[in-house]
Amino acid sequence: MSLKEQFIAEVERKIIGPRELKERLIGDLHAHFVEGAESGESEATVIRKLGSSDDIAAEFMANIRLNYAGFWIRFVAHIIDMIVILIPVVIFGLTFVLSVRTRAFATVDHQVIANHPAATPLIILLIVVFAISTGAIGILYFPVLEGLYGQTLGKRLLGLRVVREGGIAIGLKEAFLRRISLYLKILPIDALFIPFNEKKQRAFDMVAKTVVIYDKRTVSTDP
Amino acid sequence: MEYLNRELRRGSIELIILKLLIGEEMYGYQIMSTIEERAGGLFEIAEGTLYPVLYRLEDRGFIESYRDNPKRGVPRKYYRVTENGKVYLRDLLDEWKKFSAIMESLLNEGKVEK
Numbered sequence: 566m567s568l569k570e571q572f573i574a575e576v577e578r579k580i581i582g583p584r585e586l587k588e589r590l591i592g593d594l595h596a597h598f599v600e601g602a603e604s605g606e607s608e609a610t611v612i613r614k615l616g617s618s619d620d621i622a623a624e625f626m627a628n629i630r631l632n633y634a635g636f637w638i639r640f641v642a643h644i645i646d647m648i649v650i651l652i653p654v655v656i657f658g659l660t661f662v663l664s665v666r667t668r669a670f671a672t673v674d675h676q677v678i679a680n681h682p683a684a685t686p687l688i689i690l691l692i693v694v695f696a697i698s699t700g701a702i703g704i705l706y707f708p709v710l711e712g713l714y715g716q717t718l719g720k721r722l723l724g725l726r727v728v729r730e731g732g733i734a735i736g737l738k739e740a741f742l743r744r745i746s747l748y749l750k751i752l753p754i755d756a757l758f759i760p761f762n763e764k765k766q767r768a769f770d771m772v773a774k775t776v777v778i779y780d781k782r783t784v785s786t787d788p
Numbered sequence: 789m790e791y792l793n794r795e796l797r798r799g800s801i802e803l804i805i806l807k808l809l810i811g812e813e814m815y816g817y818q819i820m821s822t823i824e825e826r827a828g829g830l831f832e833i834a835e836g837t838l839y840p841v842l843y844r845l846e847d848r849g850f851i852e853s854y855r856d857n858p859k860r861g862v863p864r865k866y867y868r869v870t871e872n873g874k875v876y877l878r879d880l881l882d883e884w885k886k887f888s889a890i891m892e893s894l895l896n897e898g899k900v901e902k
Contacts, residue, residue, distance in 0.1 A: 576836070586843070593816055593839050599862060600817035614824070616834020624837040628844055 568608040569598045572618060579622035579733050581726070582629040583784065590625055619733070626732035632782040633765040634725050636756065639777055645719030650706050657695050707747065712740030716780075726780040730764065735775055742773035801833070801841050803884060806869060806877040809851060813868040816842065842867065850876045 566574070573594050580587055594615075601611035615621065710717045715726045715734055727743075729735050746755035746769045755767040764776045808814065808822060819842075820835040827833075845851045850873035855863040869877065 589843065590839055593865070594836070596862070596865065597817050597835075597839075600815075600864075604817075604821075614820075614834075615836035618836075620834045621836035621839070624840040628840055628847075 568612060572608075572612050572615070573598075575618040576621050576625075579618060580625050580629075581728065581732060581734075581780065582626070586625075586629070590621075622733050623731055628786050629732055630784050630786045631728070631732055631776065632779040632784075633763075634777045634779055635765050636759040638723055638725065639759070640756070642717070642719035642723045642725055645722060646706070646717045649718050650702055653702060654699050657699070661691075704748070708737060708740040708744050711735065711743075712737035720777070724780050724782075725777055727775055727777050730774050730776055732778075735773075739773040739775050743767070743769045743775050745769055745772075798841065799880070800884075801838065802845060803877070803880045805838070805841065805845065806850065806873060806880065809867055809869045810874070810877065813866050815864040815866050819867070845873070849873070 573591060576594065577587065577591055580590070597615070598608065598611055601608075606614075707717060711720075711727045712735060714721075715728060720726065727735055727740070729739065746752045746767065752767075755769050758768045758771075759765050762771075764770075766776055770776060804823060804827075805819060808819060814822065816839060820833075820838055823833060823838075824835070842851070846853060846867070849870060851867045851869055853865050853867050856866055858864060
């Protein structure tokens with residue numbers, strides 16, 4: 566990818582809004598580079614004079630009104646995400662139960678004993694892998710997906726997106742910050758803040774300066 | 789402070805753009821090159837941030853864009869000021885002059901002269 570493509574892609578990634586408005590900016594940026602080339606400017610020079618993609622995105626987003634998502638729809642999205650996270654747990658549990666049934670292991674007095682000498686360390690290994698991976702999923706699912714894509718599966722299904730207060734895409738830092746209440750198990754209290762402020766933020770949204778919006782329902786602030 | 793600067797800048801940028809376009813219909817890159825030429829030493833403008841300002845002026849009906857048919861191949865998007873835009877420009881200029889006068893007054897003697 567050329568410098569120009571990279572830069573324009575960066576800007577495109579950071580802005581959200583009605584498609585025609587995004588296309589207008591992206592189109593004009595492409596044309597701008599063409600003009601720059603014709604005037605003998607290198608792509609690097611054009612990029613330097615254009616300014617940072619953050620500044621351009623911020624100026625673009627200043628014209629966009631965000632539609633904040635409220636408590637209930639975020640609650641439903643959260644339930645969906647919880648189910649998604651539970652799937653690997655369920656699968657592993659089922660596998661374990663099934664292998665007991667098929668006599669790979671056997672249970673006596675609720676103790677799992679192996680029918681094969683090599684099975685015991687294997688069982689222990691499997692349990693450890695299970696514990697670590699489900700633990701990792703539980704911790705990483707939200708911040709990684711939200712930090713990289715702005716959406717978890719639940720949010721995507723319901724058309725929600727996590728963005729910064731100005732409307733620009735968030736990064737991993739904000740994604741982890743806003744999840745602290747989940748890790749501390751105080752998310753329900755955190756969520757109580759939602760109906761009581763204009764931007765429908767949880768307390769930890771305010772800390773991370775993030776908001777949850779309806780992805781497709783942004784509009785221009787002009788008539 | 790950052791917010792105030794941005795708002796102030798936005799207001800003056802609109803003024804600059806409209807004044808330029810009254811003089812001559814221009815395309816985006818041209819507007820930016822002209823501004824840089826005439827004021828570049830004084831303040832650094834991130835040219836990319838000018839496009840959304842153009843869009844705001846256009847969406848509010850103060851300027852309009854059209855494509856020309858050049859011999860060179862890619863059509864350029866030119867901007868020109870509308871009648872509403874001329875009125876808006878006049879208001880902006882008025883405001884700017886009043887603002888400068890008041891600032892001058894305040895900074896010189898601490899009293900606002902009417």
